Every structure is written in structure tokens, then in C-alpha cells.
Amino acid sequence: MEKNFYIETFGCQMNEYDSEKISGMLKNLDYKETEDIKSADLIIYNTCLIRKNAENKLYGKLGALKKLKSEKDDLILAVGGCIPQNDEIRNYILEKYPFIDIIFGTNTFYRLPEMISKHLNNNNDVLVELEKNSSSLNENLPTIRKYDHKALINIMYGCNNFCSYCVVPHTRGRERSRDSEDILTEIKLLASQGFKEVTLLGQNVNSYGNDIEGDYKFTQLLEEVEDIDGIERIRYVSSHPKDVGDDFIDFLSRSKKVCNHIHLPIQSGSSKVLKEMNRKYSKEDYLLIIEKLKKSVPNISISTDFIVGFPGETEEDFEETLEVCREAEFDAAFTFIYSIRPDTPAGKREDQIDDKIKHERFNKLLETLYPTFYEKNLAYKGKVVKVLVDEVSKSKDDYLTGRSASNRIVHFKGNKDLIGKIVNVKITNVKTWFLEGVLTEEDAYE
Ligand code: SF4
Numbered sequence: 154m155e156k157n158f159y160i161e162t163f164g165c166q167m168n169e170y171d172s173e174k175i176s177g178m179l180k181n182l183d184y185k186e187t188e189d190i191k192s193a194d195l196i197i198y199n200t201c202l203i204r205k206n207a208e209n210k211l212y213g214k215l216g217a218l219k220k221l222k223s224e225k226d227d228l229i230l231a232v233g234g235c236i237p238q239n240d241e242i243r244n245y246i247l248e249k250y251p252f253i254d255i256i257f258g259t260n261t262f263y264r265l266p267e268m269i270s271k272h273l274n275n276n277n278d279v280l281v282e283l284e285k286n287s288s289s290l291n292e293n294l295p296t297i298r299k300y301d302h303k304a305l306i307n308i309m310y311g312c313n314n315f316c317s318y319c320v321v322p323h324t325r326g327r328e329r330s331r332d333s334e335d336i337l338t339e340i341k342l343l344a345s346q347g348f349k350e351v352t353l354l355g356q357n358v359n360s361y362g363n364d365i366e367g368d369y370k371f372t373q374l375l376e377e378v379e380d381i382d383g384i385e386r387i388r389y390v391s392s393h394p395k396d397v398g399d400d401f402i403d404f405l406s407r408s409k410k411v412c413n414h415i416h417l418p419i420q421s422g423s424s425k426v427l428k429e430m431n432r433k434y435s436k437e438d439y440l441l442i443i444e445k446l447k448k449s450v451p452n453i454s455i456s457t458d459f460i461v462g463f464p465g466e467t468e469e470d471f472e473e474t475l476e477v478c479r480e481a482e483f484d485a486a487f488t489f490i491y492s493i494r495p496d497t498p499a500g501k502r503e504d505q506i507d508d509k510i511k512h513e514r515f516n517k518l519l520e521t522l523y524p525t526f527y528e529k530n531l532a533y534k535g536k537v538v539k540v541l542v543d544e545v546s547k548s549k550d551d552y553l554t555g556r557s558a559s560n561r562i563v564h565f566k567g568n569k570d571l572i573g574k575i576v577n578v579k580i581t582n583v584k585t586w587f588l589e590g591v592l593t594e595e596d597a598y599e
Pocket residue numbers: 312313314315316319320321322356357393
């Protein structure tokens with residue numbers, strides 16, 4: 154009898170990429186993906202530990218599984234990803250949610266088929282499989298991709314940076330770059346299958362190749378991806394400011410396929426806070442990179458991340474963050490309220506900021522950022538942009554949604570035959586978070 158699996162992914166695109174691999178392996182075991190959790194025979198939560206919110210959200214979901222498990226005896230429940238990598242939180246989950254059957258980590262997800270089979274042979278004990286620091290690159294796993302026209306490609310795993318607030322080096326281990334030949338082979342195959350866009354993923358893509366011998370670095374990789382026929386757009390995420398060099402910016406200025414968008418997390422506008430975050434750049438260093446990018450790459454769109462309320466952040470530090478917002482004029486940002494993460498130096502500090510102050514600063518940050526996002530979008534009104542069409546709009550059946558090269562979400566009326574194609578859309582209306590337009594034959598501005 155056919156079995157169904159339900160998978161929910163929390164956190165970053167790394168986890169999304171791992172979930173695509175998990176789905177691929179399960180389909181090889183004749184499991185079919187379902188979006189209806191109640192019809193699932195196997196439920197997987199691929200988890201994120203980066204913020205307390207994501208952790209709390211998981212606990213809510215796990216609590217709700219108890220009832221499902223009691224109604225369906227042979228239901229298999231699995232929790233994987235970043236959260237189980239932390240001993241204390243994993244033990245809490247094991248104690249509080251004893252009905253979970255399988256626990257795996259970021260470095261052991263590829264063993265899930267084996268764990269399911271072990272569970273089916275002996276379904277009494279919870280199975281826990283973890284590796285703290287894997288050297289495995291999980292090559293040659295089947296992948297079920299979310300889209301047929303754009304794909305996430307992991308080019309490296311882990312992180313060496315140890316920002317003082319972050320759990321990633323603890324959950325995903327040290328940096329391991331994939332062999333460039335393996336990456337290029339994967340992308341050539343995707344191009345032959347009709348994929349038009351690839352997003353190269355890593356915690357810090359600009360340090361790609363630093364852990365392997367030789368001079369082959371991220372810029373060389375981008376150059377070779379650019380040579381692959383059929384691939385029309387190349388994206389990459391994330392870039393760490395400390396590793397964005399002039400050769401890279403120079404390449405962006407020449408590239409025909411790398412999109413005019415960079416996600417460059419700043420986290421704070423105060424050099425003092427940045428030092429305490431162990432980010433290894435100052436406010437001035439960051440602003441200089443922005444200046445170079447804006448000079449070299451026409452219409453570059455810059456998005457960033459902010460953490461508000463880092464321990465010891467003063468009003469003056471926060472004011473500097475607001476000043477940087479005004480100066481850098483970001484196109485988009487992910488904004489977060491600092492939360493204590495296990496095993497991190499910042500989490501152990503005694504000068505944690507009061508919640509009320511954190512929320513007040515957070516609101517002020519949004520009030521400063523949002524008008525700029527809108528202004529930047531307004532510049533597109535009346536212009537024509539190329540849009541890679543992703544899907545039918547979630548709010549209107551006869552509308553489509555896609556992204557411009559600068560990573561703006563664009564909604565327009567159109568037939569779903571256009572999904573996967575690059576079309577020209579004239580922008581007629583703009584909002585803070587998206588653009589609206591109409592299909593056109595006119596030449597595109599970008
Ligand atoms: S660069 Fe810093 S914030 Fe990003 S994953 Fe590595 S340690 Fe975490």
C-alpha cells in the first residue's frame with residue numbers, strides 16, 4: 154500500500170535544500186509527499202535553532218502530534234536538522250515528547266531511509282543518529298526539487314566564523330566546500346533538464362574553496378557556472394562582508410548572468426557591537442563595500458540582516474544602526490530581535506537587554522527601513538522588468554508570481570503556461586514588499 158510523508162522545514166535555505174534531498178530519498182522508498190498532515194504515515198520536522206522563536210514553534214507542533222500518534226499507531230514521527238544537534242535541547246525533546254520515533258541531525262539526514270527501516274523492525278525505541286562534525290558532503294543523493302525551473306545548490310556546508318550569537322558552527326560543523334566538478338556537473342544536468350536559475354548556497358559563499366588546496370575560489374566557480382548554456386540567472390546566498398573582495402565585485406560588474414542582488418548581512422551599525430559579535434568588519438568597512446557595489450553594479454539591490462538588542466547594545470549603538478539604514482538605503486532586510494542561543498558566548502553575557510527595550514528598538518528599526526523599501530520599489534513604477542515566473546499567486550487564481558533579477562516579488566495577471574518562463578512585466582503599482590504589473594512586449598530595463 155502506498156505511504157505518504159509530510160515534511161515541514163524551518164529556517165534557512167540550507168534546511169530547504171536538505172529537505173529536498175530527504176524528499177528525494179523518501180520517493181525512492183515509494184513514499185508520496187502529502188500536504189495534509191492527517192493523511193501522512195511519516196511526519197518529519199526539519200528544524201532550525203537559530204532563534205528562540207523557531208524553537209518555540211517546533212514545541213507547539215510537537216505537542217499537537219501527540220493526538221495524531223494516539224489515533225494512528227503506525228504513524229512514524231521524525232525530528233531532524235539543527236535542533237537535535239544541541240545535546241540539552243535534544244534531551245529535553247526526548248523527555249517531553251517520548252512519542253517521537255526518530256531523531257536525526259544535519260549531518261545524518263542521509264541515513265533516514267535506514268532509520269525508518271530499523272524503526273519498522275523494532276518500533277519500540279526511539280532512534281537517535283547524530284554526528285557533531287561530519288566530513289561527509291552527501292554527494293549523489295536523489296533530490297526532489299520544489300520547482301522545475303529554479304534550483305538550490307549547496308556549494309559548501311558549515312561555518313568557521315563563530316559569530317558570538319550564532320549556533321550554526323555548533324549545529325552544522327566547520328566549513329566543507331564541495332568539489333567544483335561535482336557542483337558544475339549538477340548544474341549542467343539541471344540546465345539540460347530546462348532549469349533556468351540556480352542559487353548557490355552556503356553560510357558564507359564568498360569563502361568557498363578556502364578549505365581546499367589551490368586557488369579555485371568563489372569567483373572562479375561563478376565564472377564557470379556562467380559558461381553553462383541554458384542557465385540564465387545565477388544567485389548566491391549568503392555573503393559575509395569580511396570576505397567580499399574587489400575581485401568579486403569586479404566580476405559582478407562584468408557578469409551577464411549573476412543577478413543584480415546581494416544579500417549582505419550587517420547585523421548592527423555599531424562597530425563596537427560588531428566587534429563583540431565577532432563579525433570581523435567595522436561599520437566603515439561595510440559601508441565601503443556598499444559604496445563599491447553601488448558604483449560597480451548597475452541597479453544593484455542590497456538586502457541585509459539586522460539583530461536588535463544584542464547584549465550590551467546601548468541607545469547610541471542602536472542610533473548608529475539607524476544611521477547606517479539611512480545611509481545604505483537597503484532594498485530589503487530580515488530583522489530579528491536578539492534571543493539567547495545555547496552554547497554561544499553572547500548567550501552567557503549578563504548584560505542582556507530588557508525585552509521591552511528590544512521591542513521598542515525593533516519597531517523603530519522597521520519604521521526606519523520600510524519607507525526606504527517603498528521608495529526603492531517606487532523607482533520601478535512605469536519600468537519594465539524581466540520576471541522568472543514561479544507559480545500561481547496565492548491570493549488570486551488568475552495572477553502569477555515571480556521574481557525580478559533584483560529579487561523583487563512581482564505579481565501580474567497571466568496564464569499558468571507561463572510558469573518557468575522569463576517574461577517582461579511593466580510595473581504599474583508598488584508596495585513595500587512587492588511590485589504589481591502587466592505583461593508587455595516592451596524591452597526590459599533590467
Ligand atoms: S557567519 Fe556567523 S552568523 Fe553566519 S552562520 Fe557563520 S557563525 Fe552564524
